Amino acid sequence: AALLLALAVILAVVAVAWIVLWKLVLERNPLVRDFFDLDKYTNNTDKSKIDNKNKGLSKALLQGNTSSPSLLISSGDMRNQKSKRYKRSSVVLISLFIGVCCALTFYISTHSSLLADENAKYTINIRKIVDVIVEDKFKNESLAVVAVPVEVTQHPMAVKDPRAHALQVLNQHPYFSMIKDHDSVSVEELLVRMHSLEKCRDKPLFISMGKVGSPVYWQLVENFEYTMAKYDLAECSLLVCISDPSCMRRCIDSSFPCINYEDKSSRGKTSTFEQIAKLKLFEIPKAVGRGVPLFIVDLDVGFRQNPMKLVDNFMTGNNDIMVQKDLVFIMNRTKEGWRTWYTRPMPNLGLFMCKGNERVAHMFEVAWNKYTKHTQRLDQPGTDQAIVQSAMWRCTAHNNLTWDFLSDRHVVLMDKIFKFESTTIELGGEITDRLLSNETLDRDTIAVHGTCYELRSKVQALKAAGAFWNPFYYDPARRTLTMRLFYKNKNQLLGEVKALTWLAVATKRTLVVPNVLSDERFSTFLNKTDSGSVLWPGFRVVYTKNSSFPLTIVEPAYYWRIRRDYNISVPEPLILTTTATRAPQILSLLHQYTEHPRIVLNVVTATSSSSPVVAQKLEDKLKSWADGSNDW
Numbered sequence: 348a349a350l351l352l353a354l355a356v357i358l359a360v361v362a363v364a365w366i367v368l369w370k371l372v373l374e375r376n377p378l379v380r381d382f383f384d385l386d387k388y389t390n391n392t393d394k395s396k397i398d399n400k401n402k403g404l405s406k407a408l409l410q411g412n413t414s415s416p417s418l419l420i421s422s423g424d425m426r427n428q429k430s431k432r433y434k435r436s437s438v439v440l441i442s443l444f445i446g447v448c449c450a451l452t453f454y455i456s457t458h459s460s461l462l463a464d465e466n467a468k469y470t471i472n473i474r475k476i477v478d479v480i481v482e483d484k485f486k487n488e489s490l491a492v493v494a495v496p497v498e499v500t501q502h503p504m505a506v507k508d509p510r511a512h513a514l515q516v517l518n519q520h521p522y523f524s525m526i527k528d529h530d531s532v533s534v535e536e537l538l539v540r541m542h543s544l545e546k547c548r549d550k551p552l553f554i555s556m557g558k559v560g561s562p563v564y565w566q567l568v569e570n571f572e573y574t575m576a577k578y579d580l581a582e583c584s585l586l587v588c589i590s591d592p593s594c595m596r597r598c599i600d601s602s603f604p605c606i607n608y609e610d611k612s613s614r615g616k617t618s619t620f621e622q623i624a625k626l627k628l629f630e631i632p633k634a635v636g637r638g639v640p641l642f643i644v645d646l647d648v649g650f651r652q653n654p655m656k657l658v659d660n661f662m663t664g665n666n667d668i669m670v671q672k673d674l675v676f677i678m679n680r681t682k683e684g685w686r687t688w689y690t691r692p693m694p695n696l697g698l699f700m701c702k703g704n705e706r707v708a709h710m711f712e713v714a715w716n717k718y719t720k721h722t723q724r725l726d727q728p729g730t731d732q733a734i735v736q737s738a739m740w741r742c743t744a745h746n747n748l749t750w751d752f753l754s755d756r757h758v759v760l761m762d763k764i765f766k767f768e769s770t771t772i773e774l775g776g777e778i779t780d781r782l783l784s785n786e787t788l789d790r791d792t793i794a795v796h797g798t799c800y801e802l803r804s805k806v807q808a809l810k811a812a813g814a815f816w817n818p819f820y821y822d823p824a825r826r827t828l829t830m831r832l833f834y835k836n837k838n839q840l841l842g843e844v845k846a847l848t849w850l851a852v853a854t855k856r857t858l859v860v861p862n863v864l865s866d867e868r869f870s871t872f873l874n875k876t877d878s879g880s881v882l883w884p885g886f887r888v889v890y891t892k893n894s895s896f897p898l899t900i901v902e903p904a905y906y907w908r909i910r911r912d913y914n915i916s917v918p919e920p921l922i923l924t925t926t927a928t929r930a931p932q933i934l935s936l937l938h939q940y941t942e943h944p945r946i947v948l949n950v951v952t953a954t955s956s957s958s959p960v961v962a963q964k965l966e967d968k969l970k971s972w973a974d975g976s977n978d979w
Contacts, residue, residue: 517602554584559593588608624730627696647796698753758793775811807886811886832861
């Protein structure tokens, strides 16, 4: 009722203001009058009246009577009163319509705050978890029990101050001294100059490219740059922005070595896929022909270890090219329905190393000539990859080109492991780490490729695999909120997720979305760990469609990564145990602990036969769980 009353008042005020503006200003304006035809008549009856008056005027003039000014009427001064009323009614209706539009605009602008009030009705359902019982005196109090910190092995590449190290390495990149104007040097010339540096002569140049269309994609750019900085390869790396001035501006602000590429030779507007194809098959290979070796990676490739472990054997070996092996799925929905066929192993150019010699340059020349004759390159974004594969096999037979696949032991496709081996790869933390570094499976993963993940999931997949690097993202001082989520049914989980999201927005905290717990009933389509826990990956629970929505989400193993890979201590989680069931009640409790950077919400039931000892054991277990939310 209050909302409707507010809208009615706003509508009335806008309508009155518009009518007053019309009467005092707009109606007198000749342009406005001409636009609304206010001075013209349209009714035949009124026209006959004007004609009769003109006849009377003519008769009076013939009789010599010109003293009556009432007879001096011209067709331009005589107005159709009935038509005028219609016109003014139209103006009033238009005014009301404009007023409604203004009121709706005001409502939309305030909708976010109204939505927060609306979401306050969602409740966090009470559930009994492992028969935990809390006495009445602990209902609204925090049980701040200090637990023994979880032992986490430090990553061998961890540095003392990762942020300072990253900024120092990036700011020393020779790119900034090589060129003054970003458009004055071609990609080919810049690559040749970079390869001439002493530090880059014995290794390939690491190249990636893309167009920043969303904040999610920019995270992939940051991952590439900070990965190169972490492993001291930044001086030999370059990011190519594809016709994207905004990408260049963000690169300059972040001290990232980037160059903007745009196919200016095209008569019309060239698609991003075509520009990437020309860059890969025509522009960059020019540098290959001048002796520049390259390591080309897609932005959805992440490195768990130093990529030079892949490079060393390649640079001293006999192969001209090393490329990732893929198993392509071909689906036909038009005739056969959902059917899947598997091809022979094929090269995936998302992770591609080549030496700088004439054989590789000729292979790219063959591929480019074939690509320019292809008639469907606009409709098939992967055409360039298929053509390079064909050119590699052709040049192997006719030009002595040698190439091989990178070992599955060191380079993995996440979607293939998910489909053929274990779905637990998406859970992150220790579970995924044990899967990707496993002596039993003879696997020591260096590079991870999220090629078949949808855009919003590519970043999350790399984070789950421990192949995402950004010292400014992994901030131990970040204010976070999380809670265990347990799946019983869709509505129950949806209500909890909405309530938890609302609480994170209301308290301006980052939301740590945990892996969702369930039971054996759902183990057929969820992820069952070695310890028997049934889980659903956290990054598939909730995401934001609108980048302006005031919510930041991090992965379940966020603090585990900080401990192990950045050698930074993290704050102890504060366990807030409560029996409150409504989000506004829990929000009041959270406001009492604004100084704590890390809060784990624990909603429990209370009975008369409670045990504080059991509650304390639960909190100790929650503190261990909060590092990765893998097992329970």
